[in-house]
Amino acid sequence: MKLEVRQVGKSFGSRTILKHVDLTVHSHEFICILGHSGCGKSTLLNMIAGYLLPDDGSITVDGEAVKGPSKSRGMVFQDHALFPWMTVLDNISFGPEVQKMPKAQAKETAKEFLKLVGLEAYASHYPGELSGGMKQRVGIARALASRPDILLMDEPFGALDVLTRETMRVELQKICSRLKPTILFVTHSISEAVYLADRVVVMKHGEIARIFEVGIKHPRTSQSAGFGEMMSRIERVLMDEDHLELAPAKAGL
Amino acid sequence: MNWHKYNILPSLLFFVVWELFSRVNGTAKFFNPNFLPAPTLLLSEGWELAKTGMITDSIVSSTIRILLGFVIGSIVAVGLGVVMSKFRTAERWFSPILNLVGPIPALALLPLFIIWFGIGEFPKVLLIAWTTFIPVLVYTLDGFKSVPSTLIRSALSLGASERQIFTRVMLPSAVPNFLVGAQVSLGLSFSALIVSEMMGAQSGLGYMIVDARNYFKITNMFVAIILIGLEYSFLSSLLKLVERRVVVWRKGGLRDAIEK
Numbered sequence: 342m343k344l345e346v347r348q349v350g351k352s353f354g355s356r357t358i359l360k361h362v363d364l365t366v367h368s369h370e371f372i373c374i375l376g377h378s379g380c381g382k383s384t385l386l387n388m389i390a391g392y393l394l395p396d397d398g399s400i401t402v403d404g405e406a407v408k409g410p411s412k413s414r415g416m417v418f419q420d421h422a423l424f425p426w427m428t429v430l431d432n433i434s435f436g437p438e439v440q441k442m443p444k445a446q447a448k449e450t451a452k453e454f455l456k457l458v459g460l461e462a463y464a465s466h467y468p469g470e471l472s473g474g475m476k477q478r479v480g481i482a483r484a485l486a487s488r489p490d491i492l493l494m495d496e497p498f499g500a501l502d503v504l505t506r507e508t509m510r511v512e513l514q515k516i517c518s519r520l521k522p523t524i525l526f527v528t529h530s531i532s533e534a535v536y537l538a539d540r541v542v543v544m545k546h547g548e549i550a551r552i553f554e555v556g557i558k559h560p561r562t563s564q565s566a567g568f569g570e571m572m573s574r575i576e577r578v579l580m581d582e583d584h585l586e587l588a589p590a591k592a593g594l
Numbered sequence: 595m596n597w598h599k600y601n602i603l604p605s606l607l608f609f610v611v612w613e614l615f616s617r618v619n620g621t622a623k624f625f626n627p628n629f630l631p632a633p634t635l636l637l638s639e640g641w642e643l644a645k646t647g648m649i650t651d652s653i654v655s656s657t658i659r660i661l662l663g664f665v666i667g668s669i670v671a672v673g674l675g676v677v678m679s680k681f682r683t684a685e686r687w688f689s690p691i692l693n694l695v696g697p698i699p700a701l702a703l704l705p706l707f708i709i710w711f712g713i714g715e716f717p718k719v720l721l722i723a724w725t726t727f728i729p730v731l732v733y734t735l736d737g738f739k740s741v742p743s744t745l746i747r748s749a750l751s752l753g754a755s756e757r758q759i760f761t762r763v764m765l766p767s768a769v770p771n772f773l774v775g776a777q778v779s780l781g782l783s784f785s786a787l788i789v790s791e792m793m794g795a796q797s798g799l800g801y802m803i804v805d806a807r808n809y810f811k812i813t814n815m816f817v818a819i820i821l822i823g824l825e826y827s828f829l830s831s832l833l834k835l836v837e838r839r840v841v842v843w844r845k846g847g848l849r850d851a852i853e854k
Contacts, residue, residue, distance in 0.1 A: 412753030
C-alpha cells in the first residue's frame with residue numbers, strides 16, 4: 342500500500358485551507374500530523390478519507406485516485422461516532438457485516454477485536470454506558486475490524502482527560518506493535534506525536550512546515566534517549582513565527 | 595404492591611369525592627341529581643350496558659379504527675419522509691404544500707370527507723391517518739436531517755452502501771424522533787376518532803355518546819366518557835411501552851442527570 346498526496350490544495354470560499362501539500366505514506370508506517378487548530382490537518386485527513394475532494398492536486402492510493410470514502414481507509418473520530426442504538430459488539434461487527442461477511446463470522450471477528458482492546462466484558466453494553474476512553478477503544482476496534490489498508494485517526498484522544506490519554510497512547514502503541522497497521526494520526530499534542538509516530542509531519546497555515554523522523558526505539562517513554570530533544574525541536578518549528586505574527590496584529594489594533 | 599409505581603391514590607380520591615358529592619346532591623338537590631350520577635351508579639349501569647355487548651363492540655371498533663388509521667398514517671409519513679430527505683427536489687415541492695395544508699384542523703375536513711366518501715369506515719380511518727401523518731412526517735423528517743454526519747461518515751468508511759446507510763443508520767437514528775411524532779399525533783388522532791364517530795357512525799365510543807344523548811341517558815354518556823379516557827390511557831401507555839423497548843439505548847433527561 343502506498344498513499345500519495347500530491348500538490349493538494351483546498352479552499353472553502355475565499356479562505357484557503359491547504360496549499361501545495363505533498364506527503365507519501367508507506368505500509369506499516371505510523372505518521373502523526375501535528376499542528377495548531379485551524380492549520381488544515383483535519384481537512385487533509387478528511388480528504389484522504391474521501392469525505393472532501395481536493396480543489397488542486399491529487400490523492401492516490403496505489404496509483405488510484407481517491408474519489409470517495411472506502412472501507413480500505415478506516416476512520417476513528419474524536420467524538421468516537423459509535424452508533425448509539427447498537428451494542429458494543431454490534432458496533433464492531435457493523436463493518437464486517439455490511440461487507441457481506443456471514444453474521445456468525447462477523448460476530449466472531451468483532452469479539453476478537455473487542456478482546457484486542459480489552460473490553461470483552463462490555464460486549465452487550467450500549468455506548469452510552471461506557472466512559473470516554475472505553476468508547477474510543479471501541480471506535481478503534483470497530484475501525485480495525487473491517488481490516489482497512491490505512492487507519493485515519495482524527496484527534497482520537499483529544500476529548501479525553503490527561504490520564505486516560507496517557508493510557509490510550511500506551512494501548513494504541515501495543516496494538517500497533519502487534520498488528521503493524523498503517524496509521525495517519527492527527528493531533529495537536531507534541532508528546533503524543535513523539536511517543537507514537539515514525540514520522541511527525543508539522544503543519545502550519547495550510548502547508549507542511551517540516552517532517553521529522555523520530556527514530557526512537559519502541560516502547561518509548563518521555564525518558565527515552567532523544568525524546569525531550571525531539572519534542573523541543575518540533576516545538577521550535579511549531580511555535581516560532583507565531584509570536585512575530587501576533588506582534589504586528591496587535592500593533593494594528 | 596409498589597405504591598410509587600402505581601400511583602392510583604389521586605384517582606381513587608377523585609372518585610371518592612365525586613361519589614360523596616353526588617350522594618349529598620341526591621338529598622340536598624343543589625341541581626338535578628341526574629346530571630351528575632355517582633360512580634357506583636355508573637358502575638352498575640355500565641355493567642348492565644356491558645351485558646348487552648355494546649361496550650365491547652364500541653371499544654373494539656374504536657380500537658380497530660385508530661390502530662388502522664395510525665399505522666397507515668405512519669407508514670405514508672415515514673415513506674414520504676424518506677423520499678423528501680433523499681431527494682431535494684421532492685422536499686422543494688412537498689414542503690410548501692404541507693405547510694399550506696398541515697395546520698388545517700382535521701375536524702374541519704370531516705364534513706367534506708363525509709360528503710366525498712360517505713359515512714362508512716373509510717372517511718374515519720382516512721381522517722385518523724391524516725392527523726397521524728402530519729406530526730409523524732414533521733418529526734421523522736427532522737430525525738433524518740439531524741443524523742450526525744460523523745455517523746454517516748464512519749458507516750461509509752466501514753464499507754456500507756448507500757442503501758445500508760439508510761436502513762442501518764438513518765432509520766434507527768430517526769426512531770426516537772418518530773416516536774415523539776407518534777406521541778404528539780396520538781392525542782390529535784384520538785380526538786379525530788371520537789368526533790368522527792359522533793358524526794355518522796353506528797359503533798364506537800363516540801357513537802355511544804351520541805346514542806346516549808339521543809335517548810337522554812346521562813349515565814351512559816358518563817360511561818362512554820370514562821371509557822374514552824381509559825382507552826386513551828391504554829393506547830398512550832402502549833406507545834410508551836414500545837418506546838421503552840425500542841430505545842433502551844437512550845440515556846438522558848433529568849432522571850439520569852442526578853440521583854434522588
